[in-house]
Amino acid sequence: MDDPNMHAYGEDGPDDAEIGRRWREDSSLEKWFPITAERLAAKERENLHLAREARTWWEAAQTYATRLEAHKPLMQAVELILEDGHMNQEHLARLRAAWEAA
Incomplete structure (x- = not known):
């Protein structure tokens, strides 16, 4: 690239004239597109x-x-039981309802 701000091949890369010369010497696809x-x-x-x-x-x-979404109520009921550390009749009813719905 002749623009001093563009370096397609890095700072020390060839300029457009050098790239053109190399292309004229060997324009094979194997060289340029390996x-x-x-x-x-x-x-x-x-x-x-x-x-x-x-x-x-x-x-x-x-x-x-x-x-997994279908089992979400069941998972929530089990989490509630685990958090409370015990099961009462309300928890048992919720667990049964969730289980039957799944």
């Missing part, structure tokens, strides 16, 4: 696989979050 078509295709397959896996995990998380 990733091969095979590696690119492999990366695309890997990306697709990871996207599918992420989607699967996301869907599973949504399913289990819904199930």
Whole structure:
């Protein structure tokens, strides 16, 4: 880059004229874009696989979050019992109701 404020290759990198000279000497894709078509295709397959896996995990998380939400009253009742350290008739009734609702 000829702009003194831009250094694409770092401070000691070549200027535009030098880059142009190098391009005219060897403009092969292998030199300027070293990733091969095979590696690119492999990366695309890997990306697709990871996207599918992420989607699967996301869907599973949504399913289990819904199930967990259904058990929330039961969990709250158990927490109340544990906090109080004892169970009275009201707690028992709430626990039974939550259990039957789940």
